[in-house]
Amino acid sequence: MGNTDKFEMIANVYDTPERIQIAKVSSDAIRKFVNDAKSKNAIDFGCGTGLVGMSLINEFNSMLFLDTSPNMIHQINQKIADLHIQNADTLCFDFEKEGLSDLHADYIFMAQVLLHIPDVEFVLSRLFAVLNEGGHLLIVDFDKNEKVVSDIVHNGFNQGKLTDIMTKIGYKNIQSKTFYQGSNIFMGQDASMFILASQK
Template structure:
């Protein structure tokens, strides 16, 4: 987590990160039509860019991240904005647990590809979501590994294949109800511009 702790203070200064969060938030809002009776959780919230775009959408939002640096910046932002329904939480869902069936919506942006054991996290999402709850995952479309080539110790995933990911989600009771390529990122490798599309996949947890 040292990488993210070090970047936390300057995270919000990146216009691309702000634009990306805005686009994903709009897509989630338009599909789910959230309301003030719903409780949401953002997994891998960072400084809360996505949740701040959805701050009027839910009754409460728990913002969870395992980077202490990100949570510290987030806490200051929440204090300044006086958002009493925002609940920052320093937690590692790969090892820690949250209350069962506590949330109506779980959403995550550019976090899943950093998780080596996605099965464990998908099971955790299943456990904390209410029946018929929504899971919204925005992340990289499967790529050749160049996106994180500059990070020597990266041990996550090179994006996700749509069909393979949908099959994996189905094992945990999630049905894909929406899929869209919603954003595109660019990286410059010695003058060579590479483009990396971002998908939004919205799934519904089966009724129990």
């Protein structure tokens, strides 16, 4: 996945107060779209150190933390061990390079992950294949932001255009809304975040 090298280097210092706060508002937004999921399994896709997934773990029967960075996965394994969590697993894997035909989930969520993925449509198609019929993909990311100029990440997303891409893939019941605004939260710029919910 995009920028793995960068994440490898910052894994052990990733959990800053700012990131913890953004993860909290992200997981709170995701939780509102999780209904009656105690028997369901979830994937925290591009999980980083698991800040979002860890706060949602009790909503699901089981959770798989998936990331391309071995160091990030090491951080989560440590948390799982320290907290004696029984219903979590981890997988270090790059979805952009190969597919996982035996991986299936009822819920997949990704928070501030899509902006690191060069080929958005390709990865969203891969995730569609992983979802069980009727399963949910929840995306939290930044709204399009012209002030952000970067050659390593997208400068956010237009919710309408993202909806069009996902509709083409086959996602349905798509709804999205901006739910948070913060100062200096996106590459040093003030920015807003949206949540998009969809179903297979």
